[in-house]
């Protein structure tokens with residue numbers, strides 16, 4: 283089992299797409315194991331996007347990501363880091379394949395609705411920015427047997 287950080291960004295919240303995105307993750311069979319709404323501060327943005335801070339687009343990205351509340355989630359599942367990234371599609375909504383979240387709902391590079399961690403190392407680092415260990419509610423859903431066979435874990 284892996285965990286990943288998923289952020290529903292300000293554009294997702296403003297456009298009333300929170301339920302649509304959570305619904306897609308749930309229908310896939312992934313476990314939402316923590317969730318909170320918050321406003322990202324400039325300091326949190328610099329911590330979260332540390333690898334982008336020196337890039338030319340960073341000032342606009344910080345302004346955008348701190349502009350309005352976001353929803354942060356910890357999501358768990360088999361190969362969940364890759365699975366969620368594939369569900370999101372390419373970073374630029376204009377290039378994301380139809381059927382992916384960005385392909386269906388975004389036509390922007392910056393306002394691409396959802397962030398998800400890109401590796402196990404990023405997931406551990408990013409989850410720690412948003413959640414204390416005691417805020418993660420791991421559980422085994424009783425329906426797990428309807429989502430996959432017993433030898434698929």
Ligand code: CMP
Pocket residue numbers: 334339343373391392393394396397398
């Ligand atoms: P995300 O997956 O959250 O990771 C970094 C974010 O920076 C990305 O989604 C976009 O919102 C934004 N981003 C990436 N590349 C660019 C770019 N070239 N111009 C503007 N924003 C970008």
